Structure formats: C-alpha cells, structure tokens
Amino acid sequence: MSPTDYIFATLAALGGLLGLALLYSVWRKPGRPVMLVVGWALVLSSLLVWFMVNMDRGVAQIASILMLVVAGLITWPGLLGTNGMHAPIRIRTIENTPPQAASIVQKATAVGSGIWTFLLAGPVAGVISFYAGGALLRVTVPETGNPANAAVGAFLFSLVAWALLSTLLLMEQRKLHRTLYALGACAVALAAAFI
Amino acid sequence: MAKTIWPKSSSARVDSALSAHSVMGLVISALLFVLCLSGTVAVFEDEIEWWEQANTPVVHSVDPAIVQSSADELLKRDPDTTHLYVYLPREDWPRYVVGGDNGSYAVSETGTFVAKLEAPWNEFLIELHYYLTMPHSFGIIIVAIFGVMLVSMAISGLLAHPRIFRDAFRFKRSGQARLAQVDLHNRLSVWTTPFLVAVAGTGAMIGLFGVAALVFAQTNYGGDTSKLSEAIFGGEVLEPDETPVPLTGVDTAMINLSRDVVDANPFLIVVHEPGQKSQHIQFYSDETDRLIYGETYTYSTDGELLATGHNSDGPAGQQIALSMYKLHFGDYGGLWIKAAYFGLGIMLCIIVATGLNIYFLKRREKGRSAPRLEAMWSGWIWGSTAMLPVTLTASLMGIGVAMLIAVYWLGSILLAAAACVWLTAAKAGRLYRGGAGLAMLAAPAIHLIRGELVWSNPYAVGVSVGLVVIGALFVFRAVGSFVELPRSVRASETEAA
Numbered sequence: 001m002s003p004t005d006y007i008f009a010t011l012a013a014l015g016g017l018l019g020l021a022l023l024y025s026v027w028r029k030p031g032r033p034v035m036l037v038v039g040w041a042l043v044l045s046s047l048l049v050w051f052m053v054n055m056d057r058g059v060a061q062i063a064s065i066l067m068l069v070v071a072g073l074i075t076w077p078g079l080l081g082t083n084g085m086h087a088p089i090r091i092r093t094i095e096n097t098p099p100q101a102a103s104i105v106q107k108a109t110a111v112g113s114g115i116w117t118f119l120l121a122g123p124v125a126g127v128i129s130f131y132a133g134g135a136l137l138r139v140t141v142p143e144t145g146n147p148a149n150a151a152v153g154a155f156l157f158s159l160v161a162w163a164l165l166s167t168l169l170l171m172e173q174r175k176l177h178r179t180l181y182a183l184g185a186c187a188v189a190l191a192a193a194f195i
Numbered sequence: 196m197a198k199t200i201w202p203k204s205s206s207a208r209v210d211s212a213l214s215a216h217s218v219m220g221l222v223i224s225a226l227l228f229v230l231c232l233s234g235t236v237a238v239f240e241d242e243i244e245w246w247e248q249a250n251t252p253v254v255h256s257v258d259p260a261i262v263q264s265s266a267d268e269l270l271k272r273d274p275d276t277t278h279l280y281v282y283l284p285r286e287d288w289p290r291y292v293v294g295g296d297n298g299s300y301a302v303s304e305t306g307t308f309v310a311k312l313e314a315p316w317n318e319f320l321i322e323l324h325y326y327l328t329m330p331h332s333f334g335i336i337i338v339a340i341f342g343v344m345l346v347s348m349a350i351s352g353l354l355a356h357p358r359i360f361r362d363a364f365r366f367k368r369s370g371q372a373r374l375a376q377v378d379l380h381n382r383l384s385v386w387t388t389p390f391l392v393a394v395a396g397t398g399a400m401i402g403l404f405g406v407a408a409l410v411f412a413q414t415n416y417g418g419d420t421s422k423l424s425e426a427i428f429g430g431e432v433l434e435p436d437e438t439p440v441p442l443t444g445v446d447t448a449m450i451n452l453s454r455d456v457v458d459a460n461p462f463l464i465v466v467h468e469p470g471q472k473s474q475h476i477q478f479y480s481d482e483t484d485r486l487i488y489g490e491t492y493t494y495s496t497d498g499e500l501l502a503t504g505h506n507s508d509g510p511a512g513q514q515i516a517l518s519m520y521k522l523h524f525g526d527y528g529g530l531w532i533k534a535a536y537f538g539l540g541i542m543l544c545i546i547v548a549t550g551l552n553i554y555f556l557k558r559r560e561k562g563r564s565a566p567r568l569e570a571m572w573s574g575w576i577w578g579s580t581a582m583l584p585v586t587l588t589a590s591l592m593g594i595g596v597a598m599l600i601a602v603y604w605l606g607s608i609l610l611a612a613a614a615c616v617w618l619t620a621a622k623a624g625r626l627y628r629g630g631a632g633l634a635m636l637a638a639p640a641i642h643l644i645r646g647e648l649v650w651s652n653p654y655a656v657g658v659s660v661g662l663v664v665i666g667a668l669f670v671f672r673a674v675g676s677f678v679e680l681p682r683s684v685r686a687s688e689t690e691a692a
Contacts, residue, residue, distance in 0.1 A: 075542075164350060166344065
C-alpha cells in the first residue's frame, strides 16, 4: 500500500466507524431514514475503499476491525458488570418441581431417539450433502478447460448444505417426518450422484 | 422502536429454530469451547513457537548462496525427505527456518544450523486445535465437522432471532440474569457473524478436503482421490524420476525469480523430490493485497521458469481455495489483524459459554434448576482455560507433548468434576480464573529464570509481556469480583456450597 492508500484506508475506516455510530443513533431514536441510509452507505463505502486499496485482503481487514470494535463497545460494559459469566444480579428463584417419574422403557426410548437424531443431523446429513455436491459437480464440471470453479463450487455447496440440512432436520419436531425426509434426501442424493 | 424490515416470522418457526439451536448447542458446546479457545491462542502459534526457543537468531535476510548451502546441509541431515522447506525471513517475521519431513531447524544468517526446532507446547496446541489430540487423519475430520456444526448453529441462531435489527445494539445489564446473558450471547453472535462463519467455514473446508476428495472421486473421477486436488491446485509439474542427482539450482532459481518477477516477495521455497532427477523448486510469493496463501513459481534446477500457479489471477474457485488458510488463522495483516482475531476469538468463546449459561438459567426459571451441572459447566469453561497456561508452565519444565495432552484433558475433567462436587458455578469461575492468571504469570517467570528470554527478540518479549498482562488481569478480576460481591450473595454461595 502506498502512503496515499494508507490515507484513504484510514479515512474509510473512520467513515465506517462513523457509519456505525449513525446506525446506533438511529437505533436509539428511530424514524430518521436519511441517517439510516447514510450510516449503511458509510459502512459499505469503507469496505469498498479498502477493497480498492488492498483488494480482498483489505475487505477482510476492515471487516475484522469493525466487527471487533462494535462487538467490543456493545458488550464491554456488560462483561465488566456481569462478573465474567455469572452476574450477581437479580435471579428469579423458583422452587424446583420434582421431576416426573419415567419408566426404564421411556428413558431408553428418549436416549435412543436422541442418538438417532444425532445420527440424522450429523453423519446422514453429511452423506446427503457430499453426494449432492458430487451430483452438482457432475452437472457443472466443464468438458474442457479448468475445473477449479466447478470443484470448489461443489465443495462449498456440500458444506453449506450440510449446515443447513442439520438445522432443518433439527427444526422438524415430528420424529418420523424427520427420519423420512433424511432418508428420502439420502436416496435422491445418491441416485443423482451415481445414476 | 423501529418497525422491523424482516418478514414476519411465525412463532412456531422461531421456536423450532431455537429448539434446534439448543439441541445442537447441548451436544457440541463442551468440545467446541476447547476448539474455539485453542484456536484463539493458536492465532499466535508462530510467536509462541519462537518464544519456546527464544535464543534462536533473528535473521533479516539471506543470500541465495546461503539458501543453497542450507538446503544441502538439510538433505545431508534428512536424506530420505521427499520435500525440503525453506522459510525465508520476511519483513514482519525475521526468522530463517529450514526443514524436511523429519524436522526443522533454526538457521542463522550465515547458514549455521543453530538448533532443531523444538516447541512442545506449540505442538500440543496444534494437536489440540487441528486434531482435538486424536489420530490426525480422523481428528482433522472431526474438528472440521465442528466447523460445519458451528455454521449450522449460526443459521439456526439467526432463524431464531426475528428481531435481529431491532435489537442490534440492545444490551441489558440489569434485571434478570438470563436476559443479560441472552443479550451478551446475541449481540456478540450477530456482530461477529461474518467472522464466525468465515473461521468455521474455512476450518471445515480445510479439514473436510479429504472427505470431499474421496466422495468426488467416486462420483466424478473414477475413484482417483488425487483428481480433486489437481482440479483445484494443478497437477505435478514434472514426471517423477528417482534417479539420484546432487541438489543444485536453488540459488540460481532464487536469482532468476528476482529477475523474472520483479516484485516477487518469496517467503517459502519448497524443493520437491530433492536429490532426484525430477527435483524442482517452487517459490511461494506473498501477494500483500490478497488473501491467497501465495503465488507460486516453479523453477527447474537449471533456473528455468517451468510454471506459474496463477493463484492470484486464475479461476475464482482456485483463488477461494487458496485463501482458506490465511482467512482461518488471521495471518493477513501482521500483528494488528492477529490481535483482532484474538479478540474476536475470545468473543466466540464467550458466545459458546453464554449459550449453555442461558440454558441453565432457563431451567432455573422453569423450576428445574441444575446447580451441580451449572457448576460443572463453569468448571469446564474456566478449568479448560486454566489448563492451557498450566500445561505451558509444565512444558517449560521439560514435559513432552504426549504428557501435556494427558495433563490437559485430565486436568480439565478433574477441575470440572471438582466444581460439580464442591463448588458453585460462580465460585468455580472465580477460583479457576485466579488459577489461570497465576499460571499465566508463572510461565514467563520460569522462562525468565531459566534464562530463555532473549531481550533482543521482540516477539519473545511480546509473548512474555502478553502473558503477564493477561495473567495479571485474570488475577485482578478474580480477586476483584470476590471483593465486589454483596455480602448476601457471598452468604448464599457459602450456603449453596
């Protein structure tokens, strides 16, 4: 980076912080759309300027710094005032209710169900995602030329799909539906990958 | 308050997302915390490694002739190595290291092999963060799956948070304990989401590359697991030929690189198949405005440029794949960005810790409190934190990596168990924070007493000062938080204990 780049980068960083301050101000006193737009514009401009002076590394650098500053400013007073993780502040004390007695069969079913859910949201979702990624690669890989985009695209797709699928499977409250969705998706992914 | 611009969420969806978030959090939090904590410290792994051998020389630059003689010397010491690595000194990292498959050496400006690199605690830290101390091929996959699960937690957390913009700056410090913890958890999570997704996603990508290679080999490459790597990073430059030849041309290649690529900034030289006819020399050059690990230039031993990697101007996929390492470890802006990553890493640890705190506080509000489990969680958080400086201190007394691993896990488990049996959550936190602080103060003190601190080495001095400052803060906070406690709370704690 040249000295001019440093000047632009510093100004852009300050602009980004000012933008965040404006967003905070709008949050405190809503109904000021101009300030809201200016706030976001300043934040985005700081990212853009850092991209211009230091490419993708610049965007990552300013994003890291802005994240740290905002998260730090918001939570620092809270961290000081909560005795680490354990706030000596008002705790609603409620008498413990005795747990309902469960039979051994009920307990075993609950444990088994937990393990099955874990398997579905973990390894099974992983298998679905990676074979779906393989199927995607079969479709996207070019016949000639560099396959890097297709390969990395399929790999990234697999990872995002795994994370998303785990969430969706855990969000499905009906256990049978959860199992059917997972096994169905697994069959579809394997078929798409190999047939 | 402003109206949300977010589409209105159904409460059923929010409840489901929250339930998914809680279930996953309960399953993975304990080990995820250790991974986040070790990753936070590992941001400074290079500095810590040097601190452990602070008396190895500071080197600002090396001549091509010295690089050639160092390569020759390494091949004599490690004749069976398949690759030879020369880490050249950089502007912000004045160290010269040469290594092979069986170890690395710190080398002086004149090419003298000063010492074999031995940094047991740093090695332990890498074992912990990269592999969770499991066998490498298995451990890296498990760790990467935690990365996927962390991304999944971010997704479910965002889905469970319909008032994300309305609450963007909200932080309630008084009132109910759970609300304070929820605000701490949510605000940190929301504002650090890009960092969280970036480090978890890049970690997952690094660790699951082998799995992707295996699956894609079945579906696309006729069972050849090397094809994915070739598709992204390119194949071998020369066909292997094992005919023995002397190792030559590293110096010529280095001179020619500075001629061929005027602004090249090489920081790593890899000699492939050294001592064989197919040997060739690959340079990694730092692209100071890019996140890629480096641009590569491959030379023959005759000094001919055989190939350029096009990591900086090739397909986007290749550039993305090559950017994973620096983005994960925050190694793209010197100490300032490393410090920022350290801070963001601590926030990630707080997010994980507060996640289960919220769970326990909710239980308490529903009349199903679990004080023993709460204390155990607090004991695990602060115990596993304290065991890091404890093992650092132990390593200075000559304890090896395998023993450090055992001490770390056993110590963390015992501290959590002790908290569960004898302490309250708050008391365990204060006690172990104090212990962590004392251990952080002990490590640099022992380092100094043993005469291992070299004052002219700014990186080693920086690590010692950092440990003293953080250790003192921990002790100060542990003592201070006890003194600040209202008498009634202290009394109730004593009663509960």
